[in-house]
Amino acid sequence: MSTSHKQNKKRKSRRSIKCHECRTQADCCRFGAWIDLEEAKRIISSGIKGDFFHLEEDKGFPSGFKVGTSYEDEPCIFLGSDGLCLVHKADYSLKPVTCKDFPYENNRISSFADVLCTPYRSRIKKRQKRRQSKS
Numbered sequence: 001m002s003t004s005h006k007q008n009k010k011r012k013s014r015r016s017i018k019c020h021e022c023r024t025q026a027d028c029c030r031f032g033a034w035i036d037l038e039e040a041k042r043i044i045s046s047g048i049k050g051d052f053f054h055l056e057e058d059k060g061f062p063s064g065f066k067v068g069t070s071y072e073d074e075p076c077i078f079l080g081s082d083g084l085c086l087v088h089k090a091d092y093s094l095k096p097v098t099c100k101d102f103p104y105e106n107n108r109i110s111s112f113a114d115v116l117c118t119p120y121r122s123r124i125k126k127r128q129k130r131r132q133s134k135s
Contacts, residue, residue, distance in 0.1 A: 026083040028102050028116045032070025035096035036061040043078075048090050050077040069096075 032053070040052045052067040060066075069076045078086045088095050098105075103113035103120050113120040 022118050024083075024118050026079055027118050029076040029079040029085065030116060031073055031112075032068045032076045033096065033098045033102070034058070034061075034066045034068055035098050036063050037065035037067055038063045039094070039096045040067045043087055043094050043096075046091060046094055048078070048087055048094070050086065052077075 035052075037055065043050070044052075050069070052069065053071045054068040056066055057064060058066040069078060076085075080086050080089070085095065085099070087099075103110050103117040105111075109120065110117075114124060
């Protein structure tokens with residue numbers, strides 16, 4: 001398979017999960033996210049209220065450090081009572097890459113997608129039903 005064919009296939013699969021079609025868009029915010037320390041600093045300096053937790057070294061993040069947007073398994077600190085992201089509402093350019101990319105991590109489906117992503121879960125169920133009907 002050629003490289004361009006693989007890239008096109010990857011792009012297609014990324015487009016198959018449409019967040020704007022999700023009826024419960026806050027599902028993916030039920031737990032916090034790991035974000036880059038520099039993104040957290042930009043959010044804080046913008047005046048958006050919220051805390052960050054668990055500073056850890058992680059070479060997978062551009063700054064080499066990550067912070068959590070929740071404590072333990074609590075909802076994201078930036079999830080508003082209206083079910084919308086406070087960062088997204090204030091300034092989309094400040095929204096962390098991890099959040100923008102979810103349900104993907106490093107161009108692959110996140111290991112949390114089957115728990116936190118309603119459109120992905122429904123896609124899995126549809127696939128299972130098709131397999132069962134073929135049997």
